[in-house]
Amino acid sequence: MRLVRYFGYRLLLALPVLAGIIVLNFFLIHLAPGDAASVLAGESGAATPAYMDILRHKFGLDQSLGTQFLVYVFNMARFDLGYSFRNDSPVAGLILDRMGPTALLMLTAFSVAVVLGTVLGLVAATGRNSWRDAVISLVSLIAYATPAFWLGLMMIVVFAIRLAWLPTSGFDTVGADYEGWDSVLDVGRHLIMPASALALFYLALYARVMRASVLEQTAQDYVTTARAKGQTERRVMTGHVLRNALLPVVTMAGVQAGNLIGGSVVVETVFGWPGIGTLAFDALQSRDLNLLLGIFFVSACLVVVINLVVDLIYVTLDPRIEI
Amino acid sequence: MSPSPISRRAALALPLGLALPSIAGAEPQRGGTMVMIVHPEPSTLAHYAVSAGNIPMIATQVYEGLVTYDWELKPVPNLAKSWDISADGKTITFKLQEGVTFHNGAPFTSADVQYSYMEILKKYHPTAPVLLAELTSIDTPDPYTAVFTLANPAPYIMKAMAARDLPIICKSVFEGTDPLNNPSANKPIGTGPFKFGQWERGQYIRLDRNDKYWKPGLPYLNRIVARFIPDAATRSAAMETGEAHFAGYSAVNYADLARMKQNPMLDITTKGYEMAPALSVLELNSHRPPLDKKAVRQAIAYSIDRSFIRDNVMYGYGLPATGPLSRKFGPSGLYTADTRQYDVADRLEIANKLLDDAGLPRKEGGMRFGLHLEVNSFGEQWLRQAEYLKQALGQVGIDVTLRSEDTATWLRRVYTDYDYDINEPFLGQSIDPTSG
Numbered sequence: 001m002r003l004v005r006y007f008g009y010r011l012l013l014a015l016p017v018l019a020g021i022i023v024l025n026f027f028l029i030h031l032a033p034g035d036a037a038s039v040l041a042g043e044s045g046a047a048t049p050a051y052m053d054i055l056r057h058k059f060g061l062d063q064s065l066g067t068q069f070l071v072y073v074f075n076m077a078r079f080d081l082g083y084s085f086r087n088d089s090p091v092a093g094l095i096l097d098r099m100g101p102t103a104l105l106m107l108t109a110f111s112v113a114v115v116l117g118t119v120l121g122l123v124a125a126t127g128r129n130s131w132r133d134a135v136i137s138l139v140s141l142i143a144y145a146t147p148a149f150w151l152g153l154m155m156i157v158v159f160a161i162r163l164a165w166l167p168t169s170g171f172d173t174v175g176a177d178y179e180g181w182d183s184v185l186d187v188g189r190h191l192i193m194p195a196s197a198l199a200l201f202y203l204a205l206y207a208r209v210m211r212a213s214v215l216e217q218t219a220q221d222y223v224t225t226a227r228a229k230g231q232t233e234r235r236v237m238t239g240h241v242l243r244n245a246l247l248p249v250v251t252m253a254g255v256q257a258g259n260l261i262g263g264s265v266v267v268e269t270v271f272g273w274p275g276i277g278t279l280a281f282d283a284l285q286s287r288d289l290n291l292l293l294g295i296f297f298v299s300a301c302l303v304v305v306i307n308l309v310v311d312l313i314y315v316t317l318d319p320r321i322e323i
Numbered sequence: 324m325s326p327s328p329i330s331r332r333a334a335l336a337l338p339l340g341l342a343l344p345s346i347a348g349a350e351p352q353r354g355g356t357m358v359m360i361v362h363p364e365p366s367t368l369a370h371y372a373v374s375a376g377n378i379p380m381i382a383t384q385v386y387e388g389l390v391t392y393d394w395e396l397k398p399v400p401n402l403a404k405s406w407d408i409s410a411d412g413k414t415i416t417f418k419l420q421e422g423v424t425f426h427n428g429a430p431f432t433s434a435d436v437q438y439s440y441m442e443i444l445k446k447y448h449p450t451a452p453v454l455l456a457e458l459t460s461i462d463t464p465d466p467y468t469a470v471f472t473l474a475n476p477a478p479y480i481m482k483a484m485a486a487r488d489l490p491i492i493c494k495s496v497f498e499g500t501d502p503l504n505n506p507s508a509n510k511p512i513g514t515g516p517f518k519f520g521q522w523e524r525g526q527y528i529r530l531d532r533n534d535k536y537w538k539p540g541l542p543y544l545n546r547i548v549a550r551f552i553p554d555a556a557t558r559s560a561a562m563e564t565g566e567a568h569f570a571g572y573s574a575v576n577y578a579d580l581a582r583m584k585q586n587p588m589l590d591i592t593t594k595g596y597e598m599a600p601a602l603s604v605l606e607l608n609s610h611r612p613p614l615d616k617k618a619v620r621q622a623i624a625y626s627i628d629r630s631f632i633r634d635n636v637m638y639g640y641g642l643p644a645t646g647p648l649s650r651k652f653g654p655s656g657l658y659t660a661d662t663r664q665y666d667v668a669d670r671l672e673i674a675n676k677l678l679d680d681a682g683l684p685r686k687e688g689g690m691r692f693g694l695h696l697e698v699n700s701f702g703e704q705w706l707r708q709a710e711y712l713k714q715a716l717g718q719v720g721i722d723v724t725l726r727s728e729d730t731a732t733w734l735r736r737v738y739t740d741y742d743y744d745i746n747e748p749f750l751g752q753s754i755d756p757t758s759g
Contacts, residue, residue, distance in 0.1 A: 033732045040366075041449065042734040043375035048452040058503055086366045087524070088508040097524055149554075156560045168560040174358065174527045174548045272552035274525030286366065287731045 007308070014304045021300045022076055022293075026069055029289050035061055036086055036287045059085045072293070081294040086286055091294035098276040101171055104187075105273055106260040108195040113202035114253055118246070120203070121210020126237065128215065137211070140204035152197040152270035159193060166193055169272035194271040198264055202256065206249055213245040220244075243317050250317065254310030258303040356546040359569040360558050364525070364551035369508035370490050371439070372447040376751060379487045380571060381549050384530050385426075386490035386513035389417060389436065390481070396597055396654070396754050398481055402431065402491055402514065403469075412476030419467040423537040425493040426518045433463035438494035440471075443502055453757055454483055479757040482655075486515070487598065488753065516542035526551060555579075555703075562589060571595070573702055577638040593640065598754050600651035602644055603632075603708070606737075606746040613692060614744060618681040623745075624665045625674035626719045627712065636708045649752050657756060674719040683720075691720035694744040697737055698727040705747060712747070 037055035056062045060071065075082050081091040124136040160168040167173065167190055178186045217223065218241055226236045265277040276295060283291040361380050367373055370382035389403040398406075403417040423431040445455045457477040462470040473480075483489055491514065496507050511519050516536050520529035530547040550567055552558045559579040561567040563586060575583070583589045605623070613619045629643035642650065645660050652658040667673070683691045696712060699705035706727065713723040723745070728736065737743045 033735050035731070035735075038734050038739060039731045040373065040375070042730065042738070043373075048449075050452065051447075051449055054447070054503075088367045088369060088504070089524075094524060101525075153554075153556050156557060160564055161560055164564065168564055168566055169552050169554075169557045170550065170566075171523075171526055174356075174529065174550060269553040270557055272526070272550070272554070272557055274523065278525060278553055282363075285729055285731065288366075 010308055010311075011304075017304065018297075018300060022073065022297065025293055025296045026072055029292060030065060032284075032287065035059075036289070037061060039286045040086065076297070081297065082290040084283075084288055084291040084294075086283075086288040087291065091291050094279065094291060095276065095294055095298055098274055098279050101273060102275040102277070104191065105194055105198065105267075105275060106264075108191060109198035110202065110253075110257065110260055112195065112199040113206055114249070116199075117203040117206025118210050118249060120207040121249075122214055122237075122242070122245075124207065124211045125214035125218070133211075136207060140207045143200045143204035144208070146200070147266075148197050148201060148264070149266045149270050151200065152193065152267060155193045155197060156270075166190075169270075171272075171274050190271075194267050194273050197270070198267045206253070209252055210245065210249050213248045214241060217241045217245045246317055247314070250310065250313055254306065254313075257306045257310070258299075351543050353543050354545050356548055357544050357569060358548045358550055358567045359571070360552060360561065360567045360574045361528075361549045362551065362558060362570075362572070362574040363553070367508055368511050368519070368522075368528075369503070369505075370486075370511065371443050371492050372449075372503060372508075374449045374488075376572065381528055381530070382490065382511060383486040383515070384517040384547060385511045385515045385519055386486045386492065387515045388485040388487070388489055388491060389419075390484045392485055392598060392754070394597060396482070398484065401485070402436075403484075408481075412478065413473045415471040415473070415481070417469045417471070419469060420537060421467055423514050424535060425496075425514055426512045426533060427493065427496065429493055429495050431491070431493075431514055432466040433469040434466070435491055435494045436469040437461040437463050438497070439491045440489070443492055443497060444489055447502055448489070450483075450488070454480065454488070479755040482755040483753065483757070485598070486513075517544075517547055520546070559583070573704075577636075577640065577704065580638060580640075597651070599751060600649035600754075601749055601751045602647070602649055603641075603747070603749050604644070604647065605712075606743075606748060608741065608744050608746075610741065611744060613681070613683055614694070616681050618677045619683070621663075622674040622677040622681075622719060623716060623721070624663075625667075625670040625677070626721070627665070627715050629666055631715075632708055632711060636704060636711060648756060651752070651754065652756065655755065671718060678719060678721075685720045689720060690717075690722040693722040693724060695726050696723050696745045696747065697733055697743045698725055699747045699749065700728065700730045700733050701749065705749075708747060712745075 035056070036059055037052055040055060041052055053062070060068060063071075072082070081095070083089070084091050084094055087094060120136050120140070124133045127133050156168050159166045170190055172178070172183065172186050172190060223236060223240060226240050227233075231239070264275070265281045267273065268275040268278045269281075276299075280292060280295045282288070283295065359380070361377055363377055365375065365378045365381065368378060368382055368385075370378050370386055387402050389401060390398040390406075391401040393399050400420075402420055402423065404420050405418045407416045408414070409416075417433075417436070419431070419433055419436065425431060425435075440455065440458065440461055445451050445458065448454075457473040457475050458471060458480070459474050460472045462472070464470065471480075492507075493512050496512050497505055509522060514537070516533055516538070517530035518533045520531040522528045528549045530549075532542060532545045536542065550561070552561060555576045556579075558567075558570065558574055559576065559582075562570055562575060562583065565588060580591060584591060605627075607614045607620050607623065609615050609620065633639065633641045633643055643666060645664075646658075646662045648658050650658055650660075678691055685691050694716070696709050698709045706725075709725050713725060716723045737746045
């Protein structure tokens with residue numbers, strides 16, 4: 001019951017936050033010079049003032065900023081994200097289409113990074129200053145410092161061109177029409193490289209945080225107490241240190257989970273992955289404001305939800321934290 | 324990738340049905356899927372209202388024009404089986420193909436021609452205000468005759484009637500709707516060899532064979548898939564692994580072409596660009612001093628080594644320009660090489676003298692004055708060109724500052740606010756300057 005009330009309270013708090021985001025986004029975006037009509041005309045290579053007027057009227061750009069804002073707020077109040085005139089499609093549909101691939105890529109990369117990163121950090125910390133520690137620290141330093149786009153391109157050169165094991169890019173094999181497990185396998189083959197390229201950076205980050213966190217915890221008094229009680233090193237590690245050491249990792253992962261929703265423009269671009277990052281980037285480039293505002297709003301909603309989930313994970317990890 | 328019977332060729336050509344069999348040099352095989360790379364992904368397929376350069380590669384497989392063009396760019400019959408131009412040039416009578424149907428099953432008649440030109444193209448196509456300015460009415464005495472009436476002779480219209488410039492749409496699909504919000508904007512319905520299949524945004528557009536195509540036996544392919552890959556290096560990789568078979572326009576970077584030439588699976592050709600001559604030009608803002616002086620503009624023209632740009636920025640693909648019109652207009656009598664020659668041996672001396680005489684002496688540091696160059700945002704090639712221009716103009720004492728902005732900001736600065744000194748656009752010119 002208390003949990004339900006807490007949820008309700010938190011969601012209530014989120015409302016003014018989201019309202020603020022809607023207002024702020026709208027006016028921030030309109031600070032950018034240029035508009036969708038001039039980009040469209042520029043790409044068409046020709047346009048008369050009359051044609052520009054038709055476009056601007058169609059896009060609603062001929063109305064005052066205040067009117068545009070009211071229309072936008074009125075639409076949002078009805079959960080209508082509006083229409084992308086550039087794409088000749090409703091914004092909600094465009095975003096929804098990209099949600100699946102974005103979630104698949106991000107969740108895969110994120111899970112791999114968190115699990116492997118934590119394990120590697122733990123291994124490195126328990127064998128402090130041993131060869132294990134040295135190798136893991138060196139590898140994670142390199143992975144942390146390597147730009148994702150370069151890593152992605154090198155993967156394509158090695159695994160797609162030289163070895164021909166994996167496809168260079170895309171979400172699935174177009175026109176192959178696989179069904180059932182074949183299609184899962186097909187998407188999986190396309191997922192390996194982008195997920196790895198993305199995971200490696202986060203993995204390195206978590207490994208380093210986890211290592212530092214475990215080392216810090218092992219120096220605490222409660223660990224000495226546990227050892228004095230005669231518990232084995234393994235039991236001390238899993239029963240006492242691990243849970244406490246995970247807190248900083250969860251904090252960091254929680255913050256980064258918010259980034260993940262926005263997609264990764266770099267990795268999506270290199271691997272031609274149909275994610276939300278490139279959608280947002282294209283929308284910004286072409287001043288497709290309805291689409292951009294829609295993406296911002298959906299991301300903001302998801303960040304609110306994720307923060308809530310992270311708080312719940314805290315509670316289960318550390319009983320001292322109360323809701 | 325499912326194996327496809329067509330040979331894998333990185334052709335840089337456009338009219339596929341024509342280009343592939345002729346460069347393959349063998350009897351074309353039937354069936355298969357051709358994957359082509361189109362970059363960037365079109366935002367819409369409303370080909371009748373948006374003339375962005377990335378749409379025709381896909382849309383001209385679905386839509387057709389009244390005529391099409393042979394390799395000498397002479398009009399040949401397509402949806403119009405013949406035509407007759409009156410002696411005064413003000414009336415063009417088209418006899419249309421019979422038995423042609425749109426992909427939705429509707430028969431193609433002169434009413435569709437009339438509606439396409441008068442109600443859609445003339446009102447919504449970006450180049451129509453120029454191209455169709457003289458077109459006053461279209462009469463349809465019978466279902467297979469369309470009579471175009473022009474206010475004044477406009478011979479250029481006959482050069483822009485392919486699907487690329489003026490596509491024929493289906494009247495019954497559009498009638499009574501707002502054309503700009505018509506559902507067929509992104510699900511085009513035409514008479515062409517391929518039907519629109521599916522658009523997965525961010526991934527691909529699939530076109531399926533039109534089994535009822537009116538030209539017997541065509542097309543050869545079962546499917547065409549247009550793939551969208553944002554990263555240039557990955558696009559090249561997709562060609563090299565054979566995942567994609569065809570890439571046109573600037574989908575593949577010039578820099579990668581030398582490597583691709585070594586690949587026996589790939590072929591590079593410029594055949595197919597006949598209808599799309601383009602010109603890299605510099606626009607100088609003559610409202611601003613010192614660019615308002617003709618001598619200064621000429622000095623800039625003298626300071627540039629066009630061959631250097633061709634060889635190093637464009638990797639040899641191109642010809643040094645001699646004026647604002649493409650050599651491709653030679654046959655139509657619009658081009659002449661008889662212009663002031665800027666690529667002369669003593670061009671730097673001439674440029675320096677012009678600037679000295681214009682009262683713009685070199686100051687301390689060797690520079691005379693500074694200018695901003697707006698870098699074209701459509702690709703890295705233009706930054707390379709801008710870097711060269713900075714050096715070239717520096718030689719004659721003009722201190723160039725490069726300004727790179729995103730597309731929307733750049734276009735607004737140059738074409739709305741006129742807040743620029745030098746701009747470097749890339750102008751498509753079609754086969755007649757009027758339709759470019």
